[in-house]
Amino acid sequence: MHTPIRKNIIKSLVKKEFKQVFRNKQMIGMLFAMPVVMMLIFGYAVNTDVKQIKTAVLDGDRTFESRKFISKFISGTYFIYDRYLESEKEISYLLDLGAVDMVLRIPKGFAKNVKSGRNTEVQIILDGTESTRASVISSYVTGITNDFALEYFKNKIQYLMISRNTAGMRMKEPVNVQERVLFNPDLKSRNFYLPGVFGILITLITIMLTSMSVVREKEIGTIEQIIVSPIFSLEYITGKTVPFVIISFFDICLVSIINIFWFNVPFNGSFIFLLFASLIFVISTLAVGLYISTISRTQQEAMLTTFLFFIPAILFSGFVFPVYAMPFAMRVVACFNPLWYYITIIRGIFLKGVGIKMLWSQVFILLIFGIVLTGLSVRRFSRRME
Amino acid sequence: MKIYRSLVRITVIADKEWIQIRRDTRSLIFALIAPFALILLFGYALTMDVKNVSMAVYDQDRTTTSRQFLEKFSHTDYLHIYDYVSDYSEIDRLIDKEDIKLAVVIPDGFEKRFKSGKKTDIQLLADGSDSTSATVAIGYVKAIIANYNIEVKVNELKRIGISETKVPVETENRIWFNPELLSKNFIIPGLIVIMLSVISALIASLTISREWERGTMETLITTPLRSYELVLGKLIPYIFIGVFGIIIMLLAGFFIFDVPFKGSLIELIILGVLFLIGTTSLGMMISSVTRVQVLSVQLSMVITYMPAFILSDFIFPVANMPLIIQVISYIVPAKYLIIIFRGIILKGISYSLLWTQIVFLAAFALIMITISIKKITLRLPE
Amino acid sequence: MIKVNSITKTFNEITAASDLSFNIAKGEIFGIVGPDGAGKSTLLRLIAGIIIPESGTIHIKDINVAENPFLVKENLAYMPQRFGLYEDLTVEENIYFFGRLFGVSRKGIFKRMKRLYDFSRLEPFKDRLAGKLSGGMKQKLGLACSLVHNPDIILLDEPTNGVDPVSRREFWKILYDLLTDGVTIVISTAYLDEAERCTRLALMYNGSFLRLGRPSEIKKSIAGSLLEISVSDVWKAERAIKAGGNFGNIIREGSALRIFSGNPSKADADIRRIFKNENIETKSIKRKVPTLENCFLEIIHRRNF
Numbered sequence A: 001m002h003t004p005i006r007k008n009i010i011k012s013l014v015k016k017e018f019k020q021v022f023r024n025k026q027m028i029g030m031l032f033a034m035p036v037v038m039m040l041i042f043g044y045a046v047n048t049d050v051k052q053i054k055t056a057v058l059d060g061d062r063t064f065e066s067r068k069f070i071s072k073f074i075s076g077t078y079f080i081y082d083r084y085l086e087s088e089k090e091i092s093y094l095l096d097l098g099a100v101d102m103v104l105r106i107p108k109g110f111a112k113n114v115k116s117g118r119n120t121e122v123q124i125i126l127d128g129t130e131s132t133r134a135s136v137i138s139s140y141v142t143g144i145t146n147d148f149a150l151e152y153f154k155n156k157i158q159y160l161m162i163s164r165n166t167a168g169m170r171m172k173e174p175v176n177v178q179e180r181v182l183f184n185p186d187l188k189s190r191n192f193y194l195p196g197v198f199g200i201l202i203t204l205i206t207i208m209l210t211s212m213s214v215v216r217e218k219e220i221g222t223i224e225q226i227i228v229s230p231i232f233s234l235e236y237i238t239g240k241t242v243p244f245v246i247i248s249f250f251d252i253c254l255v256s257i258i259n260i261f262w263f264n265v266p267f268n269g270s271f272i273f274l275l276f277a278s279l280i281f282v283i284s285t286l287a288v289g290l291y292i293s294t295i296s297r298t299q300q301e302a303m304l305t306t307f308l309f310f311i312p313a314i315l316f317s318g319f320v321f322p323v324y325a326m327p328f329a330m331r332v333v334a335c336f337n338p339l340w341y342y343i344t345i346i347r348g349i350f351l352k353g354v355g356i357k358m359l360w361s362q363v364f365i366l367l368i369f370g371i372v373l374t375g376l377s378v379r380r381f382s383r384r385m386e
Numbered sequence B: 001m002k003i004y005r006s007l008v009r010i011t012v013i014a015d016k017e018w019i020q021i022r023r024d025t026r027s028l029i030f031a032l033i034a035p036f037a038l039i040l041l042f043g044y045a046l047t048m049d050v051k052n053v054s055m056a057v058y059d060q061d062r063t064t065t066s067r068q069f070l071e072k073f074s075h076t077d078y079l080h081i082y083d084y085v086s087d088y089s090e091i092d093r094l095i096d097k098e099d100i101k102l103a104v105v106i107p108d109g110f111e112k113r114f115k116s117g118k119k120t121d122i123q124l125l126a127d128g129s130d131s132t133s134a135t136v137a138i139g140y141v142k143a144i145i146a147n148y149n150i151e152v153k154v155n156e157l158k159r160i161g162i163s164e165t166k167v168p169v170e171t172e173n174r175i176w177f178n179p180e181l182l183s184k185n186f187i188i189p190g191l192i193v194i195m196l197s198v199i200s201a202l203i204a205s206l207t208i209s210r211e212w213e214r215g216t217m218e219t220l221i222t223t224p225l226r227s228y229e230l231v232l233g234k235l236i237p238y239i240f241i242g243v244f245g246i247i248i249m250l251l252a253g254f255f256i257f258d259v260p261f262k263g264s265l266i267e268l269i270i271l272g273v274l275f276l277i278g279t280t281s282l283g284m285m286i287s288s289v290t291r292v293q294v295l296s297v298q299l300s301m302v303i304t305y306m307p308a309f310i311l312s313d314f315i316f317p318v319a320n321m322p323l324i325i326q327v328i329s330y331i332v333p334a335k336y337l338i339i340i341f342r343g344i345i346l347k348g349i350s351y352s353l354l355w356t357q358i359v360f361l362a363a364f365a366l367i368m369i370t371i372s373i374k375k376i377t378l379r380l381p382e
Numbered sequence C: 001m002i003k004v005n006s007i008t009k010t011f012n013e014i015t016a017a018s019d020l021s022f023n024i025a026k027g028e029i030f031g032i033v034g035p036d037g038a039g040k041s042t043l044l045r046l047i048a049g050i051i052i053p054e055s056g057t058i059h060i061k062d063i064n065v066a067e068n069p070f071l072v073k074e075n076l077a078y079m080p081q082r083f084g085l086y087e088d089l090t091v092e093e094n095i096y097f098f099g100r101l102f103g104v105s106r107k108g109i110f111k112r113m114k115r116l117y118d119f120s121r122l123e124p125f126k127d128r129l130a131g132k133l134s135g136g137m138k139q140k141l142g143l144a145c146s147l148v149h150n151p152d153i154i155l156l157d158e159p160t161n162g163v164d165p166v167s168r169r170e171f172w173k174i175l176y177d178l179l180t181d182g183v184t185i186v187i188s189t190a191y192l193d194e195a196e197r198c199t200r201l202a203l204m205y206n207g208s209f210l211r212l213g214r215p216s217e218i219k220k221s222i223a224g225s226l227l228e229i230s231v232s233d234v235w236k237a238e239r240a241i242k243a244g245g246n247f248g249n250i251i252r253e254g255s256a257l258r259i260f261s262g263n264p265s266k267a268d269a270d271i272r273r274i275f276k277n278e279n280i281e282t283k284s285i286k287r288k289v290p291t292l293e294n295c296f297l298e299i300i301h302r303r304n305f
Helices: A007-023 A025-045 A064-074 A089-097 A110-116 A131-164 A189-220 A222-228 A233-262 A271-295 A299-315 A328-335 A338-352 A356-385 B002-023 B025-044 B064-074 B088-096 B110-115 B131-160 B183-204 B206-214 B216-220 B227-256 B265-290 B293-310 B323-329 B333-347 B355-375 C040-048 C069-073 C091-101 C106-120 C135-147 C165-179 C215-220 C234-244 C264-277 C292-304
Strands: A053-059 A079-084 A102-106 A120-127 A175-182 B053-059 B079-085 B102-106 B120-127 B169-176 C002-011 C014-024 C029-033 C055-060 C076-079 C153-157 C184-189 C200-205 C208-213 C225-231 C250-253 C256-261 C282-288
Touching (some): A007 A025, A025 A189, A053 A064, A064 A102, A110 A120, A131 B131, A131 B169, A189 A222, A189 A233, A233 A356, B002 C091, B053 B131, B064 B102, B064 B110, B079 B088, B088 B102, B088 B120, B183 B293, B183 B333, B206 B216, B206 B265, B227 B265, B227 B355, B265 B293, B265 B333, B293 B333, B333 B355, C014 C208, C029 C040, C040 C055, C091 C106, C091 C135, C208 C292, C215 C292, C225 C234, C234 C256, C256 C264, C264 C282
Parallel strands (some): A053 A102, C029 C184, C153 C184
Antiparallel strands (some): C002 C055
């Protein structure tokens, strides 16, 4: 089946599609308002930074030393002092209620033990329901207690050296960590999630638009007119998708602007490369949308099917759940998810500033996806039309 | 007699609705298969646990001390040495390729400086893109280094002659409710709530508008059917689907993934039903106002599903959001149900500690069911 | 049985029912005839109580429909113009569903179902989804569903619209059978041949009744008779008649023209004279018995001019 592509027919189809889009208020809303609103809402929502850890204290010792130890926690930026507990019963009550994140419990005799060099156990009771938050909190806690211990030893050794008059002996300095956090120096979770939201939005818009707009033509019957007219399916498809490619480019710019200027997500890469990679990605999603339109009779069905595709696509994209942490079989599944490659590319461009040199394999795979998916859906679509 | 006839009509509507759901493949997939599939995914594949973080080591010193120091990194489940490199550019390349998240660099002269008691710096490079994992991973490295330092100090004290030194303060981390900090324990209760929201948002919101679109409403309103009978009758099958979903997900979670279940199943189901009554009625209300299926779904996505996903503490903590959004989150029923489910499933608490949430859900259900009955007029639109 | 008292209903300034008053007796087939948009559906919906009138009242068996809709609904059946059954339910499930909604017992439904299957001949298709039935069968199923609870009054909104002639005839046979049970039927239709089968008839146009009465009365109400004029050149003849005098509505049918005339012999002579002047060959001028359709068009024409 060889179908020539005639430029002027495509031109008029494209014009028609644009006219239809801009005449439909709902469509305009979906194309331009939705990405902005969603980006803003998600921008504020996707923030898993662990700050303001509500801490309750049960101080069984009530000495200068215990207070000094407590202040190591609450003087920092992460922990906020919530309340002082009187009895153990309150601990379970508060944690059951979810009123505090953590309880710091210092046993009686803390000061005495510390002074006499005996080991004291301080209890940290954490609400583990939010597992990631709890693991971050527990790593903060470990850091603080280790610092406390080191300081203690340092003081003790110093004291011993002076008292035993072994000043000639040199004390070892501890190994110090110089930490350099790359790409996201402030460790803001938003910077990690927002490029993901970017990818998800573009996917949603492009898939939903193509599937719904083709199905709408089916529903109102205009597609039959096109079938009987001398327009080849390839021309029809091109005419249908070109406007959406243009519109999605516009949306990409819009969403990038919000990301960079409103949420201050660092942008270290090349915008041209972002557009180029997006073009290749959008080919796949448009093809998926087209495919969905061939298996749906109503806009309703198209929407539900879109979500059936969309939910696993998000889950396996590394947006929230890292792909590297999945079992092997599931990583294989993720390999078939174009969105994973795209989000990797977007994050690479935004945060790391890497270019085609590092990301060529992702771009290449996306290109293959685009070709295969377009082929499949064009074939299915043409069969439907003839 | 009157009540009996009314009950008959309610069950007849419920019956009919059930047959229709059964014959609509896509609804069935959403209602019955999706929960099971999601729980399998979340149980097996989707984890936010930070374990086995890949790191690279660049040892410029290559001495016994440096090797001893690095030894400490190989004895933990949390970190895993992916590669030993001999160049900074290699670290860059590995991080860019996302093969590693961390790199430790030991500078030349580490041993010499360390032994002579000079300050020794080692370098830790971290990929901060995924900030949460990065924070936890950096925490692991720092803990290992701190332990090393403490060990050194203890040895030093030994040399001075004090052999029985102990670490002054040890923290005993007691993690309640989820001692191994498994993300699936955190996610699965929330996931059940999200699934219930999907049922009410995507499926139930269609029922009334479908009747209008297909013209069946015009016949229905000439029968003796009252609007409350229509609403109640339509509620029933969705509540059953919801309860079925809850049970399937709990069973899968409990038996396949060892998610604990500490509270009362009956309480959980009753409160789940309370939530479903409210959100399903909301969906029906939307549907009877719009009378068009596509619009109903879009609206209920925006009103029911999205807030349930974003503003409910499911994954993203509401406390981190701007104040206005936090205020809005107080009217999101899913937020309350997530507190309830996590409380019952993980903490084993009962209604006595959850009464604020219960009162809200009850009020929400009552208001929504009343409004939806009022909104369904048994007249044709003009 | 049904008393309608000066009822008015407008939609966005379009009057769908303007000050209508009429009674329907028990055991009648009352037909509402008129072109699309005349207000037939609105009138039926008003009687069914699913639209509220702006003014006026409707009483069914002395019960006010607007005030006690549920009392009325029990004994009433309404079949909307658009197929109003569940396409994803089978034939039997649909009948059962509506029977139960009307409070018929399980046993009662299955007893009744036999009769419904008898007249509708739907039994072989009872497990077929309603959406997979043909147009005529769908309408029969609609009727079956509305009869399952033995209603006293049946309101049918263009039930034979888009149904093939054979099915239409069958459908009407069913309606006549029902009459013997003492049922009152109100039916709207755009087919005038069907209207002739009604016991009484209302000609509806722009929300008001132009005529109300037995079909024969309505025909009689038009003074005059129908002339059928056969000519060689219809176009020229039509122009000539139009120019030549006041002959009312001229209907062109094939190679003939039809006009109504109060004084047929005078009109006959006048037309022959006009044709002679214009050099048009007159083949024949015959007097015909007007059908309801001819009368209806003439009535509407007279009203408009």
